[in-house]
Amino acid sequence: MAAPAGTQIRLLLVRNLREGVRNPILAYALPVVIPLAMLILVAKTLSRVTDLPGFPTDNFAEWMTPAVIMLTAMTGVGYAATSLVLDIQSGFVDRLRLLDASPAWLLLSRLLFDVARVLPAGVALLGVGVLLGTEVNEGLVGIAGLFALLTLWAAAYGGLYFVIALATRNAQSPLALAPLFLPLQFLSTQFVPRSLLPRWVQVASAWNPFTYMIDAARALITGPLTLAPVARAVGVALAMLMITQLLCRLAFARAVGDR
Amino acid sequence: MLRPCVSPFRLCAPLLSIRVSTAAIEAVDLAKSYGEVQALKGVSFEVARGEIFGFLGRNGAGKSTAVRILTTLLRPTSGQARVLGIDVEAHRAKVRRVLGVTLQEAALDDLMTGREHLLLAGRLCGLTKARARDRADQLLESFGLASAADRIAARYSGGMRRRLDVAMALVREPQVLFLDEPTTGLDPQSRRALWMRIRELRDRGAAVFLTTQYIAEAEELASRVAIVHDGRLAAVDGVEALKRRCGTTVVKLHWAGGQAPAAARFAPLDGLTVSEGDDGWMQVAVDGGEPEVPAVVARLAPLGGAIERLVVEGPSLEEVFVSLTGSGIDSNAGSNDSQSFSAVRRGMGFSSTRGA
Numbered sequence A: 001m002a003a004p005a006g007t008q009i010r011l012l013l014v015r016n017l018r019e020g021v022r023n024p025i026l027a028y029a030l031p032v033v034i035p036l037a038m039l040i041l042v043a044k045t046l047s048r049v050t051d052l053p054g055f056p057t058d059n060f061a062e063w064m065t066p067a068v069i070m071l072t073a074m075t076g077v078g079y080a081a082t083s084l085v086l087d088i089q090s091g092f093v094d095r096l097r098l099l100d101a102s103p104a105w106l107l108l109s110r111l112l113f114d115v116a117r118v119l120p121a122g123v124a125l126l127g128v129g130v131l132l133g134t135e136v137n138e139g140l141v142g143i144a145g146l147f148a149l150l151t152l153w154a155a156a157y158g159g160l161y162f163v164i165a166l167a168t169r170n171a172q173s174p175l176a177l178a179p180l181f182l183p184l185q186f187l188s189t190q191f192v193p194r195s196l197l198p199r200w201v202q203v204a205s206a207w208n209p210f211t212y213m214i215d216a217a218r219a220l221i222t223g224p225l226t227l228a229p230v231a232r233a234v235g236v237a238l239a240m241l242m243i244t245q246l247l248c249r250l251a252f253a254r255a256v257g258d259r
Numbered sequence B: 001m002l003r004p005c006v007s008p009f010r011l012c013a014p015l016l017s018i019r020v021s022t023a024a025i026e027a028v029d030l031a032k033s034y035g036e037v038q039a040l041k042g043v044s045f046e047v048a049r050g051e052i053f054g055f056l057g058r059n060g061a062g063k064s065t066a067v068r069i070l071t072t073l074l075r076p077t078s079g080q081a082r083v084l085g086i087d088v089e090a091h092r093a094k095v096r097r098v099l100g101v102t103l104q105e106a107a108l109d110d111l112m113t114g115r116e117h118l119l120l121a122g123r124l125c126g127l128t129k130a131r132a133r134d135r136a137d138q139l140l141e142s143f144g145l146a147s148a149a150d151r152i153a154a155r156y157s158g159g160m161r162r163r164l165d166v167a168m169a170l171v172r173e174p175q176v177l178f179l180d181e182p183t184t185g186l187d188p189q190s191r192r193a194l195w196m197r198i199r200e201l202r203d204r205g206a207a208v209f210l211t212t213q214y215i216a217e218a219e220e221l222a223s224r225v226a227i228v229h230d231g232r233l234a235a236v237d238g239v240e241a242l243k244r245r246c247g248t249t250v251v252k253l254h255w256a257g258g259q260a261p262a263a264a265r266f267a268p269l270d271g272l273t274v275s276e277g278d279d280g281w282m283q284v285a286v287d288g289g290e291p292e293v294p295a296v297v298a299r300l301a302p303l304g305g306a307i308e309r310l311v312v313e314g315p316s317l318e319e320v321f322v323s324l325t326g327s328g329i330d331s332n333a334g335s336n337d338s339q340s341f342s343a344v345r346r347g348m349g350f351s352s353t354r355g356a
Helices: A005-021 A025-044 A047-051 A060-076 A079-090 A090-097 A103-131 A139-168 A173-186 A199-206 A209-221 A227-257 B008-012 B064-071 B092-096 B114-124 B129-142 B156-171 B189-201 B214-220 B240-248 B262-266 B290-303 B317-326 B338-347
Strands: B023-034 B039-047 B052-056 B078-083 B099-102 B176-180 B205-212 B223-231 B231-240 B251-257 B274-277 B281-286 B309-315 B351-354
Touching: A005 A025, A005 A079, A005 A103, A005 B114, A025 A047, A025 A060, A025 A079, A047 A060, A060 A103, A060 A173, A060 A209, A079 A090, A079 A103, A079 A139, A079 A173, A079 B176, A090 A103, A090 B099, A103 A139, A103 B262, A139 A209, A139 B205, A173 B052, A173 B251, A199 B064, A199 B092, A209 A227, B023 B205, B039 B064, B039 B078, B039 B205, B039 B231, B052 B064, B052 B189, B052 B214, B064 B078, B064 B176, B064 B205, B078 B156, B092 B205, B099 B156, B114 B129, B129 B156, B156 B176, B156 B189, B189 B205, B189 B214, B205 B214, B214 B231, B214 B317, B223 B240, B223 B317, B231 B240, B240 B317, B251 B290, B281 B290, B290 B309
Parallel strands: B052 B205, B052 B223, B099 B176, B176 B205
Antiparallel strands: B023 B039, B023 B078, B223 B231, B251 B281, B251 B309, B274 B281, B274 B351
């Protein structure tokens, strides 16, 4: 008999995590690099931005910290999607299917691996943010909520990489998607509040899922914690997760010729 | 009147969606198209339990497509396939549980050790942790990988990778084993070691479906072969039967003095194709095979001159392959054995004449 679902997911996830340990720079160090640079360099070089009338805080690092924590999901994911395509190309996925591993758990274990890579980066950035003066006003509840949202967002955004990687069956294709975080940052409230954005950017930011993640992350760390931004972020991330996972399943079935 | 005895199992078989069958593998009119390209154009064959069945063909002939369909990895465009009587399309999970498969490339994770590969395979197919560990140790030992068990696969040689790949296919002690070109890229020693293991599995009752481009390999291992050419089966039969049917036994004679006597050269030898080399060798094709060789020699001996040396060469599977497919297997894929054999056959510069 095939191993039960829980065992399959655990075995496959352990395999992925171990692979990460044997390739630590790419797997675990990379997700933290860009957000950390963003937090330290941008927050320090543009610290006078807070002088603008209407800016809600006088510490730019505090304004940036929740946003860059959510940014780790966008700079960190992709590795697992590339690994999955390499597994398909090497025949390892076929091998696993012949051993009764379910395609759904194969995908899930890869997705969870991406999330697992992002969470330590999130913790590191929260630590650096606090050192730079970010006040964690909503305490442990806020932090727990932040990491739950980061998990969901990493899975939702990571799904895009899986869709592209599986649809093109090209292990390099996630690389092409990597710079997407750049325009998404500028078309959001990462750097300045909505009121200070030009009109057209305000409109664009309302269509940008990242905006909702940033707004919720700010509510969860610096406060005040209200339900509305968190509920909106969870709704947007869940919708994105469902759509990307549905497309992933279809693309995965096509990629392994399982029609 | 005697009534045939009907077992309860046979009666229940339709309800269990299992077709009672003695064959380990059955393919009925299997076809597969990828868009315009027809990889398989309707192939049918059966493989018995305890049999090594060779599936012989050039690159792109359709071998791997057949393997992928029979091992549930690919759905056929039409036709049916059953493994141990279980339909491969309708009951994929059931079929997978009786299979051991190695695909064309050794499917390994470069960052996992040999032991981790076998443990993962064992656990995924439902073994307990302790059972999986025992099985892994046992396989590592028997495939000569024990000393490299904790090295990552990226540091394995080609032969070690292939051995680990086959070991993974054996984790669940399969009843039906599919080996897709298992010895491609192996050195002769590793190849022979793997052949020995394949025979052991056959002896334990497993059916082995072996695709290969090496004619010598099929000849060495398989009791029956299918020759696949351009998506169709050119022949399915026992190796010896095929040779009898399509191959020719050749008698080579070397006459004292380096030249055949005139009587032998010009006599009308009914039913024999005679070719004469410029180095004193005469080659006679014997249509009736080995049993007729003494009679042929008896006809040639009294023609004068003394026969100095006599060599009898049985028909080869390569000859069968060429006669059925119109050309040889890729020369760069042929084994050293078959290449040197062809060289012997061709290198004598014979010109042939056939008796009336």
